[in-house]
Amino acid sequence: MYLKSIEVQGFKSFANKIVFEFHQGITGIVGPNGSGKSNVADAVRWVLGEQSVKQLRGSSMQDVIFAGTENRKPLSYAYVAITLDNSDHKLAIDYEEVTVARRLYRSGESEYLINGSPCRLKEVSELFYDTGIGKEGYSIIGQGQIDRILSGKPEERRELFDEAAGIVKFKKRKATAQKKLENERDNLVRVNDILSELE
């Protein structure tokens, strides 16, 4: 699996539709300060479901939408799509190529798409569990993140190893099952209360 392309339109400094194509090997993005290099990494983070405005270096989620310049009006929505080669089927989906997209309007309306079909954020997150790619994965190491990892709490470091070891999806499923079990226990207590009232 590898990242084939990133398409951005109306996202941060990228007003026009632009497609970054990646090939085998290493690709570097170079440019003067403030030209938008970090915005490319932000676009990938965002499309993978980043909800933290701070991580995206803004003060509200709408800050990711192109805000306009002296000679260009602001745009009404931001759109990012990343396409991954999945010929090794590392992503548990029956497609050789997977495109994940996210769109956000100024009104706050937003949507996620997997290969063109609307889906929930949960489905995007689940697609990338244990691949290291998700928004909490380690495939995007931001400025200062190495320091944070090294000086962070052991539990936070543990999360990184869990992801690399491929056990995150099991932990998430366990947590969901435990929550359901708890709800069922509560229901049972309620049913027993009603029964004892009736007896």
Ligand code: ATP
């Ligand atoms: P450096 O080398 O200094 O880290 P960089 O090339 O990584 O810089 P970025 O931080 O990616 O640059 O981009 C910053 C630029 O993006 C700024 O010029 C800022 O005005 C612009 N920008 C950020 N959000 C928006 C937005 N919503 N609309 C328009 N431009 C934006």
